[in-house]
Amino acid sequence: MIEGRANELPDFQVFRTVIKYCMVIIIVPVLSFFVAKSILFDGVLRLDPINSSVYSAVVAVVVLHVALGLYIFKAYSETEKDPKPVKKD
């Protein structure tokens, strides 16, 4: 057994968390750009094309940084708790 192995999360769980957050970081900003543009700014508020594009770009970038902040927080709090030393025979 590799040393310290008992302290980590199972491989599959780490993989699932990383994939989940990466998908959120890649897909959600792009989606929020087009959703904000076509539904909110063009549909509800009826701005002209240049302004609606700019505002939805700002929305996408803000969403992107929120997702990145969540990932950093998750990664920081994941391994922050000091693992108990493994007893060895």
Place this chain on the structure above:
Amino acid sequence: MAENNPIYGPFFGVMGAASAIIFSALGAAYGTAKSGTGIAAMSVMRPELIMKSIIPVVMAGIIAIYGLVVAVLIAGALQEPANYPLYKGFIHLGAGLAVGFSGLAAGFAIGIVGDAGVRGTAQQPRLFVGMILILIFAEVLGLYGLIVAIYLYTK
């Protein structure tokens, strides 16, 4: 056709959209590759740190999203030469180059910092906070380019 709307007017806009995504992707690719070698070298001994050390790769990916946003903005504003003055073409070229080269610079910085930071974090976990701060400052360089590009785009 007026002197202000030459047939080659949209060429500059198209080049702006292309250079926005090309140079940002170049920077992001360098950042991903460079910090990826650091992660590969580090995780042989400390595989439990993978979750933390993916952060430089994610930040390099964000640089490419900046370029993507500007490229989509410019591509949405492209029109036939009759409705697209040369002035707009120049503005769009400038916007694309602004975000492209800022993204290239930020990607280089993220790659080098990510490589050294990830290797260092494996030895001394308290370096992590410092690495994140330096990465954020590198990332903000790309954000400045995005802000200038959007500001130019609204002219």
